[in-house]
Amino acid sequence: MGLLVVNSKHVREGEVILTDNRYAYLQETNNPLTIQTDDVLINGTGIGTIGRCAPYLYEQETLPDNHVTILRTDLLDPVYLSIYLNSLIGWKLT
Template sequence: MAVVNSKHVQRGQVNMGDTGFANLPDKTNAVIIQQGDVLMTGTGVGTIGRAAPCLHPEKALPDNHVTVLRTDAMSPICLALYLNSIAGQYQVDQHFKGSSGQIELYPADIANFWCPELDQSTQQKIDKLAQQSLTLKAQSTRLLEAAKRAVEIAIEQDEAAGMAYLARKGALP
């Protein structure tokens, strides 16, 4: 099973691309990450308090620096967006423990965070916009990679070959 650690939890997105793997013993009470959970990082200056909804259907294990949040009170996307907002990060700053770069945010402290109550219609609109944003981000990443490769082809061969590559990849308007 994939193991998700702090580097996989980006603000707003879980990157499952380079996770490690672990075998789950038969008799265990491990928390298993499921689609719809919100993951929040709990350690380190610069990484503490990052939140992302898990939109992947594959189950995974969190390492000990990732807290799994489950609630029916708010959609996973809205909750992650809120936790990454100024208001959410202010609460991270208020609740973390430690100093000198060795800071921790414990699940019991996260449970004391205040979150707004949003009606279902508002949450659905926010979710839709966030999903569109993720789709456009993936599309822009794909187009950027195609453009980089086209430049390489243009240098190695000629401009026409680079443009033909872009046409084959559907990267031209």
């Protein structure tokens, strides 16, 4: 089974881009951590892009590469959370 892979260049401020992605083909015995609707994705590396985040609002299940962190919570709306984390206040907290 092949799933799209989301890497740091796909996570923009407030938006996740699902074009020009590579696919990962998984064996059915693998049980990877997948990106799900309403997750917040955060860039973990990159000069000028570290900390950039966006809500994942697609229905399509995807895989993160090792430069993308998945933040999953039921306590806050993912759009609100990503706007907050991308704000000046959010940058000061990280």
